[in-house]
Structures are given as structure tokens and as C-alpha cells.
Amino acid sequence: MATTTRKRSSKKEEILKTAARMFREKGYAGTSMRDLAEKIGIEAASLYNHIHSKSEILEEIIFSIARDCREQLDNMDPAGTSLQKIESLIRFHTKMMIDHFESYSVMVSEWMHLDEEKLGEFVSERRRYVKKIESIVQQGIDNKEFKPVLPYVVVLNILSSVRGLEFWQKSAKTHSAEIMEENMVQHLIGGLKL
Amino acid sequence: MATTTRKRSSKKEEILKTAARMFREKGYAGTSMRDLAEKIGIEAASLYNHIHSKSEILEEIIFSIARDCREQLDNMDPAGTSLQKIESLIRFHTKMMIDHFESYSVMVSEWMHLDEEKLGEFVSERRRYVKKIESIVQQGIDNKEFKPVLPYVVVLNILSSVRGLEFWQKSAKTHSAEIMEENMVQHLIGGLKL
């Protein structure tokens, strides 16, 4: 019984991981259940012993990584300067993108294929998330820590720049993850400092 | 005869424009020729009197906007400081994203669905494009106009941030295009200045 459960969940994990890799490469709509099954080495019909539907796979990938991001922001040290907070956010997202490359990419590029209910949930979660970071930037401006740039643009640029690391990953890694992170901070925080 | 040609090409334009809108919303793989035909008000089979294949539509959308970007960079005033050049590039891309919203979005998000030959062409064109901008950043660093941030990261961040404007467009436009452009420059150039 315990063995069965363990087996099942590890198989499900394998499906999710393989699906994330394929969704990132060919997109959600461009990946068929037969492609996915073949990569895993089973028949397409057998996938349904572990998952309920194709859309469930997408949901699990996206909401799992979204939860990690949300929790990190909620548990952020409320002490510290706005600059420290934004810097730690840039470092966190850069690490997430690099360490959870496949699922992070799927989240930022394939969320629009969630079905209606889950799509609404994701969009409103993301809006809340962006608003929270915007308010940190706004505090920094009010504090005179930052120059007066629209917080909305700053947050958009930071999150978009992290997304752009997908392209770095795909090519030969001429720079280490640490150097990339350091330069992300330098460029994106630099444009904020007075 | 002239009338026929005019009619044909305007119909093709309508197909390309409608396709760009749909590819951006649902992705290339998620858009069917029947969806596209219905939006235009004809039968799917009739599309093929104006275009040869679905992939040809994607190619025309992507390479048309890619050409605009390439030409702008090639025709850039070689005088001026590195700072002026990078600033003008940020302004140009921001304007392109806003003015040619649909096709620019399709280029940056759907290029991986080009078929093998065109994909190779696009990737090597883009690599050349990025390298050229990197060398402008490098000159600025050598000049002591810019602080020493990895040019590769700077270019990635600029182009990714412009891409992120897709998300701005979709929501209510609380800020004008001019204000967005100004803030893009402030934040992204700001992180570069000494």
C-alpha cells in the first residue's frame, strides 16, 4: 500500500517533470499526450492512471511554482530598506528561474492556456503579487531611497528581465548563475538608485 | 487585373493581421485555420487562395517585423554617444511593441514554431542583432560612459523588458505610451549610467 502510493506519486512526478520540459519547448497546445507518453515510455492511455487530464498537468506545474513565489514574498523580512527588499526579490526570482527552469518558464509563458476558472485564479493572484512589489518600490520612492520611476514599470521590467533568462539558459552558459544574478541586480537596481 | 491584384493583397493583409491577433492570444499551435477563417468570415479552404500554408502566415508576420528592427539598427546614426544609441534603441523597441503590438508579440513569443529552415534563419539573425547591441554597450563601458555591467545581461534585460509591455497593453492603460517609454528609458538606462 505504502509502496503503491510511493510508486504512483513518483510516476506522477515524472509525468509533471517531463511535461514541463515539453510544454516549455513546444508549448502546451503544441504538446500532445501521445508525445508525452512516448517520452516517458508508456502508452498515452496509461497517463490517465496518474493524472485526470492534460489541463490538470498544466495547473499543477503552474500553481506549484506560483505558490513558491507567493510564500517567499509573504514571508519576507519586513525590516530592512526598500532597496534590500527589491534586491532580495531580484535574487530570489533569478534563482527560481535558474533552479526551476522548466516550470518557471511554463508559468510565465503558458498560463494563458489554463482553463477559465484556473485562469481567473492565476491572473488575480499575479495581480496581487505585482501590487505588493509595487508598493515596496513606492515606499522606496517616498523614502528617497529610489528615484521617482513608475513602480508599475519597475516591477514589469524586473519580472520580464527574469523571464528573459530563459534565453540565456538555452544557449551555451558562458557565464555562471552567480555572475548572472549579480549583473541582474546591478542593472535593475542601478536604474532605481538615486 | 490591377483590381484583382489589389483585392488579393488586401485580403492577404487581412489574413495576416487577423492571424497575428489570434496567434498572440492563443498561440500558433492553439489557433486553427478554421478559427482564423471564421474570424474573417470565409471557409477554411478559401484561405488557401491567398496563402500557401499556416506556417507561411507565421513566417510573414515574424520576418516582416524582424526586418524593421534590423533595418533600424543598420541605419542608426554612427555618431553620438553610446548612451544616446542605447536610449534610442529602447525608445524604438518600446514604440514598435506599442505600435505593432500583435506582430511584435508574435515574433518574441512564437518564433519557436517556425519550421526548421526558417527557425535557423531567425535564430542566427537574432543572435547577430543582439551581438551588435552588445558591442554598443561594450563601447560605452570602455568609454567610461557606462558602469561595467555584462553587456549580455543588459541587452537581455532591455529586450525582455520591452517584451513585458505585452502585459501592460492587455490591462487597462492607466499610463500613456509616452509615459511608459519615458519610464522604460529612466529605469533601463539608469542602471547603466555611472
Next chain:
DNA sequence: CCTACCGATCGGTAGG
């Protein structure tokens, strides 16, 4: 986990 199969839909063609 498989075989066998479902109805729906895909990109595209023939022929008018």
C-alpha cells in the same frame, strides 16, 4: 499498464 476504440478536429486538396 495495455489494446482497442470513440467522436472531434486538424492542415490541406480537388474540383468547380
Next chain:
DNA sequence: CCTACCGATCGGTAGG
């Protein structure tokens, strides 16, 4: 520009 249609493939189910 349409009707009629092609073979291939889609997500998913039944039954073992």
C-alpha cells in the same frame, strides 16, 4: 469563394 472530402492526429474512455 464554396462544397465535399482526405488521412492524420487530437484528448480521452472502456474494459481487462
